[in-house]
Amino acid sequence: MNILACFGSGQSRPSTTPSSTRARRSTFDPSKGARVVRPGPLPAAPPAAAAPPRAALAQKRPSVLSSRPNSAPSPSPSSSTPARSQAQAQVPAQSGSQRREDNSQAQRSQYNKDNMRRPSAVGSGSYGQANDPFACTHLTELMPITPIESTYRAHSGGTLPDGIEAPESREQNMRRLYVHDEDRVLLKVVHYGNPTSVGIEFEEGGDWQFKPLWTQRAGPRAQIYFHPSAVKAAIVTCGGLCPGLNDVIRQVVFTLDVYGVKEILGIQYGFKGFVDPKYPPVALTRKLVSRVHMAGGSFLGVSRGTPDLNDIVDKLQDWGINFFFIIGGNGSHAGAHEIYKRCLERKMKIAVVGIPKTIDNDLQLVDKTFGFDTSVEEAQRAINAAFVEASSAYNGVGIVKLMGRQSGFIAMYATLASGQVDIVLIPEVPFVLEGEHGVYNFMKKRLDKNGLCVVVIAEGAGQELLESSGGVDASGNPILGDIGKWFYSQVKAYFGKIKMSVDVKYIDPTYMIRARHCNSSDHIICSVLGQNAVHGAFAGYTDITIGLVNTHYVFLPIPKVIEVARKVDPNSNMWHRTVTSTGQPDFPMVPQKISEKKAQSQPSSPPKSQPTSPKSPVSGSSRSQSPGDPYLAGAIHLI
């Protein structure tokens, strides 16, 4: 691939990795870790040698407050002086820059004291607990490192020259630039009032009590664990395309540049770029990436397929990489986690940071992934075209197939957004086509009533109806049968059989929705994710990814987000809203009358501590996922 294809001809070609760096194999040397450039001004870190091993911390994490070496010291109980006067009181005759630093420290301490909320103030739950599932791995748990004062200066773009005293207001601003390591974001914000509440999730054992789960707030820290001049970063984009990839790369590069990092490598064509000598890494600069966000795709290239991860780790070591940013989905994050573990075995001081990319939005825990909004927006164009065609034709039927191999988020959101869809079919909600309660019959009803019918079908829907190849792609993802084309031919056959004249149009915008550049909302998400990935690495975290949780950006441990791919919950409010909007009924696989159902099993009150299946006679879409009662709600609806 011509790496500059998307920039036009006026730019110079990026240089490839210098051979000298390729030849050098770096080994971890604690003494050459982070260099302290300005001793003193920040709260002292605990002695490096005292850093407990990771395993011990995982077992015994008494409090996040004390487990992080860069936690600010607890403020003295007697100190109640306002930040400014306290800071002034502590400053003897000093140089301007020294005084500025001490002021800054005192103000930060006071600020922390004033603003610190202990677990008791925010409720119990995961915060600071020994088994906190969202505690992120910090490099100091793995090896001794001494932090330094952050070089990130978002306000000024650089430090003031020595001898020039900053105005007080600037110091105050700086104090507010950093996120404290103890800041947390609540993961689940709904406190369910009853076990039948829609969307409720049950813990093991059927516990539905509200348990606060806290995630770690992302953002720049006052102390960093790598000196920018010692950082060599690598960025890779893996998996399928997604709008916004270039935006994320751009912001990672910009933010590294603001910290002062000079060496940034772009790995070409995903993980393959580590092992294919035809595509060596390219040197990335602020100038080179400044306009890449205007184009879709990834200017570095993407790929699927799994090269030997040891080869990748060899290359990271050979090239001296100590920041590794992986922009990818579930598969890439699984790879990132494996790479982190292998780096750990080799005692490499490296921050492995993921940035979730999945157009399917199928990543656990986060509000949404970047590019998803854009794909939903682009899908509107296809749905609208289907609607226009259908509404202008005699008995017009428009069918749109949308991406979503194993989850129907794009189809669901695009349907809700468009307001032009009669039926949406997704992988998570099985359906029957034939019969009184099947899809075809409902299509006929809509045609009889409105003269048109628009159907959105996710590519992973109804796979059980098709002959699948059973194969997998290079990354191990299942290769699906083409449900869109198949459904199109079946619809034509059905209406032919019942001798009803229909005009069926089929639109498959699959690659159009992910090949475009992103919309404004995604530009913003990409920017903040990219920036926070760099903040996370400098803050010393590893094996983390960045997510948007309840509108806040957080660091999440990679293992938590890849436990299982996210799917549309048919018991969720959002699915109910969607079918309320389309007006479609359930298309149950095994339609049964409620009387038959009752005869089969005498329902008793649910066993203690077991979820009660929520039933919604209105939408009929609230399907219990418990095996004994699969479609009771659908049966109620049909009566």
Ligand SMILES: Nc1ncnc2c1ncn2[C@@H]1O[C@H](COP(=O)(O)OP(=O)(O)O)[C@@H](O)[C@H]1O
């Ligand atoms: N379980 C896994 N362990 C290690 N690496 C994986 C795993 N699954 C996928 N990968 C790697 O991640 C890359 C992207 O995975 P893929 O499934 O294609 O996309 P995505 O990351 O979007 O899910 C692949 O090139 C492959 O090398």
Ligand SMILES: O=P(O)(O)OC[C@H]1O[C@](O)(COP(=O)(O)O)[C@@H](O)[C@@H]1O
């Ligand atoms: O044809 P390709 O490039 O394998 O991509 C198609 C697949 O990628 C997806 O978009 C998911 O990929 P990502 O999770 O990597 O974004 C699926 O919806 C779709 O089946």
